[in-house]
Amino acid sequence: xxxxxxxxxxxxxxxxxxxxxxxxxxxxxxxxxxxxxxxxxxxxxxxxxxxxxxxxxxxxxxxxxxxxxxxxxxxxxxxxxxxxxxxxxxxxxxxxxxxxxxxxxxxxxxxxxxxxxxxxxxxxxxxxxxxxxxxxxxxxxxxxxxxxxxxxxxxxxxxxxxxxxxxxxxxxxxxxxxxxxxxxxxxxxxxxxxxxxxxxxxxxxxxxxxxxxxxxxxxxxxxxxxxxxxxxxxxxxxxxxxxxxxxxxxxxxxxxxxxxxxxxxxxxxxxxxxxxxxxxxxxxxxxxxxxxx
Amino acid sequence: xxxxxxxxxxxxxxxxxxxxxxxxxxxxxxxxxxxxxxxxxxxxxxxxxxxxxxxxxxxxxxxxxxxxxxxxxxxxxxxxxxxxxxxxxxxxxxxxxxxxxxxxxxxxxxxxxxxxxxxxxxxxxxxxxxxxxxxxxxxxxxxxxxxxxxxxxxxxxxxxxxxxxxxxxxxxxxxxxxxxxxxxxxxxxxxxxxxxxxxxxxxxxxxxxxxxxxxxxxxxxxxxxxxxxxxxxxxxxxxxxxxxxxxxxxxxxxxxxxxxxxxxxxxxxxxxxxxxxxxxxxxxxxxxxxxxxxxxxxxxxxxxxxxxxxxxx
Numbered sequence: 001x002x003x004x005x006x007x008x009x010x011x012x013x014x015x016x017x018x019x020x021x022x023x024x025x026x027x028x029x030x031x032x033x034x035x036x037x038x039x040x041x042x043x044x045x046x047x048x049x050x051x052x053x054x055x056x057x058x059x060x061x062x063x064x065x066x067x068x069x070x071x072x073x074x075x076x077x078x079x080x081x082x083x084x085x086x087x088x089x090x091x092x093x094x095x096x097x098x099x100x101x102x103x104x105x106x107x108x109x110x111x112x113x114x115x116x117x118x119x120x121x122x123x124x125x126x127x128x129x130x131x132x133x134x135x136x137x138x139x140x141x142x143x144x145x146x147x148x149x150x151x152x153x154x155x156x157x158x159x160x161x162x163x164x165x166x167x168x169x170x171x172x173x174x175x176x177x178x179x180x181x182x183x184x185x186x187x188x189x190x191x192x193x194x195x196x197x198x199x200x201x202x203x204x205x206x207x208x209x210x211x212x213x214x215x216x217x218x219x220x221x222x223x224x225x226x227x228x229x230x231x232x233x234x235x236x237x238x239x240x241x242x243x244x245x246x247x248x249x250x251x252x253x254x255x256x257x258x259x260x261x262x263x264x265x266x267x268x269x270x271x272x273x274x275x276x277x278x279x280x281x282x283x284x285x286x287x288x289x290x291x292x293x
Numbered sequence: 294x295x296x297x298x299x300x301x302x303x304x305x306x307x308x309x310x311x312x313x314x315x316x317x318x319x320x321x322x323x324x325x326x327x328x329x330x331x332x333x334x335x336x337x338x339x340x341x342x343x344x345x346x347x348x349x350x351x352x353x354x355x356x357x358x359x360x361x362x363x364x365x366x367x368x369x370x371x372x373x374x375x376x377x378x379x380x381x382x383x384x385x386x387x388x389x390x391x392x393x394x395x396x397x398x399x400x401x402x403x404x405x406x407x408x409x410x411x412x413x414x415x416x417x418x419x420x421x422x423x424x425x426x427x428x429x430x431x432x433x434x435x436x437x438x439x440x441x442x443x444x445x446x447x448x449x450x451x452x453x454x455x456x457x458x459x460x461x462x463x464x465x466x467x468x469x470x471x472x473x474x475x476x477x478x479x480x481x482x483x484x485x486x487x488x489x490x491x492x493x494x495x496x497x498x499x500x501x502x503x504x505x506x507x508x509x510x511x512x513x514x515x516x517x518x519x520x521x522x523x524x525x526x527x528x529x530x531x532x533x534x535x536x537x538x539x540x541x542x543x544x545x546x547x548x549x550x551x552x553x554x555x556x557x558x559x560x561x562x563x564x565x566x567x568x569x570x571x572x573x574x575x576x577x578x579x580x581x582x583x584x585x586x587x588x589x590x591x592x593x594x595x596x597x598x599x600x601x602x603x604x605x606x
Contacts, residue, residue: 131311135583138545143319146567146575147330223436227549230438231564257446264439272434279430
């Protein structure tokens with residue numbers, strides 16, 4: 001898993017334009033995935049300027065209108081504009097994906113580094129992680145949400161708890177391999193303090209796999225958020241998230257399938273973008289694995 | 294070999310202990326009074342006191358854990374707050390549809406994924422390989438309930454080929470039973486199929502690069518013989534591992550699939566329990582699902598020796 005920095009350097013291209021073209025040709029998935037993600041981020045940030053109305057505004061007279069020039073994605077059973085709700089829903093999904101990825105990487109790296117460097121801690125922490133990993137992630141999140149009031153912060157917390165064991169495992173694995181490397185042994189032999197070894201030799205080498213893992217965590221966190229909201233254990237109904245919109249459309253699916261369709265497409269496209277980006281990053285950062293997967 | 298089996302079985306004990314502690318601690322880790330949250334916003338003090346007593350929250354922490362753990366060992370998962378029925382009995386009533394759904398999904402996924410993975414590895418670099426890989430990425434990206442609704446729309450509402458929702462027990466006829474499981478199995482199985490196909494391809498690519506494969510081909514053995522007898526047998530261990538680990542995806546997906554397709558299984562039980570904040574049921578379901586997951590992966594581990602005769606413990 002360890003990647004030497006030299007692996008990341010692309011062959012020099014003569015002109016700037018040529019370099020961009022070469023990069024796109026060499027890493028099409030990064031470009032396509034990153035592009036989709038950037039599009040969704042732009043949509044989330046610019047939501048108020050994209051012809052949207054208040055996503056919570058009720059209009060009982062205009063209930064269940066099919067998509068038309070006036071209501072691009074139609075309206076739901078309270079007359080709320082699905083287009084506006086879907087656009088604003090991107091904020092919730094992306095916020096959850098990004099926060100969970102950052103938090104679980106931060107926590108997982110800390111625990112994984114300590115665990116990889118201390119046999120005593122390792123023995124205990126890994127038993128706990130084995131146990132947690134044998135509970136399907138979504139069930140951990142469901143259990144935590146069932147006992148906490150519905151809020152965006154609680155959703156992020158619940159999904160983070162479910163994702164931390166995987167990051168911890170990954171980081172610990174990398175640390176254990178790196179410890180056997182001659183340059184780390186040399187650093188230990190020459191009396192370098194542990195903190196410095198960690199910071200100079202270990203942490204930089206965990207970055208590539210953790211970055212790749214982070215994208216997959218973001219993708220799976222967004223799906224988990226949507227599932228939690230869909231089954232009524234996620235973000236509160238006052239927050240328009242893609243899972244909430246789909247949950248509201250559930251009972252009306254046979255008469256108004258568009259309510260479920262549009263947030264479903266958005267969620268799939270966003271997750272696809274992040275997955276492509278992650279695949280591309282893995283290919284670029286770890287050429288040995290790239291050939292195989 | 295026997296020693297290995299015993300050691301491997303014993304190794305599941307600490308895992309299940311951690312699971313049990315986690316499930317128990319959930320109730321106590323949450324901020325505030327769990328009884329008040331379970332009782333809901335409209336509860337009176339008497340309601341809260343009643344739930345306190347029922348969950349044993351009025352006793353010291355270690356007494357609660359000891360009683361709860363002792364109950365577990367005797368197969369007592371507690372009593373539902375809402376229905377007052379034993380949790381184990383409620384789970385027993387709902388387990389059949391969930392087993393039917395997961396087993397049919399497992400079979401369909403494995404039967405589709407492994408040939409796809411072999412094909413992609415054999416034709417590596419061609420358009421066939423690319424199509425399989427694109428399918429795999431899409432499989433990871435389309436959430437189970439989105440696919441479920443697309444399938445319902447296409448095959449049930451538009452084409453009238455399959456039932457929209459519901460579950461029919463096999464005792465009421467195999468035809469309707471199978472018809473009701475087709476769409477849920479496809480929806481639930483997509484991620485799992487994508488995962489297995491991807492690992493099968495990777496594992497096969499590794500093996501196909503070996504010298505003995507070239508020798509087999511040089512001897513003039515037919516392709517299917519080389520692929521199945523020489524390559525797949527040697528690629529089997531990682532594939533079996535991912536089939537076991539991937540079960541977690543099925544268990545997570547079951548909750549959603551049963552909700553969309555109105556299947557009265559453990560997933561529905563969980564969702565209903567969440568809405569009623571019926572905590573003993575949620576704890577019980579998590580324990581059962583996790584125990585099943587640990588048990589399946591134990592069996593997968595033990596199967597290595599069968600799959601690969603070189604492995605001797």
